[in-house]
Amino acid sequence: MAEPSGTDVENDRPARPLWVRWTALIVFVVLLGTAFVLLGRWQLARLDERRGHNEHTIANEKAPVRPYTEVFTRPIGEDDQWQRVEAVGTFDPDHQFVVRFRNGTDTNGAEAKGYEVVTPLRTDAGWVLVDRGFVAVPTGEPLPTVAPAPPAGQVRVIGHVRRNEEGSGGAVTPSDGQVRLINSPALAAALPYPVPDGYIGAITVDPPQEGGLTPVRLPELSDGPHFWYAVQWFMFTAIGVAGIVVFIRGDLRERKAQAARSR
Structure with a gap:
């Protein structure tokens, strides 16, 4: 059945x-x-957000160079980044900062690991922080405790507007002249004079620098x-x-x- x-x-x-x-x-x-x-x-x-940032970066980077005093009058935000500005003054070699664990390109254009150097610049309008560039460190060698000296006398800096990098207190607070992230309020606490919010990422310094520094590159502009x-x-x-x-x-x-x- x-x-x-x-x-x-x-x-x-x-x-x-x-x-x-x-x-x-x-x-x-x-x-x-x-x-x-x-x-x-x-x-x-x-x-969409990345494409918007890329378009903004390209537009800012192509805009005419402006005096830095026209931009560094307020907290620096994302929309301010990558404008080109000019500052004329003298560097303070006694208050430099070594920014550890950075990636960049060496003097031959090859990818490398190393550090950046932030040096205050005294202008007629006051002080401003300048990231003078990236220095490659060969594999296995320690980071230096002293940054390369800046050019003496009056210099002309053309660079990008950069906003503060954010992180934990240990990352932004300098120790023995070294720091992990570039944050102007945190660095200002270690300086004997005030500096405005943000900093300048140097493209060119005239007279030229010594010490193997190369400009910090623009962010990747791909999708x-x-x-x-x-x-x-x-x-x-x-x-x-x-x-x-x-x-x-x-x-x-x-x-x-x-x-x-x-x-």
């Missing part, structure tokens, strides 16, 4: 309704797919990986939806096979 199609023949008990399995699977995929779609949209938002990350998240969502179809069709084939064997 044939078993009814709703019976598990091997275990002689009613088969579990397929809709229960399908509902659980669909709910799981919907929840996971929603998360994947949100992650994909977040990556696309990051892409980054955000678009392809978004594509991956959307693909995961599509794979989940396709998996539902494959799973349901497999269940239907198995149930039909069971019904055929029971006849």
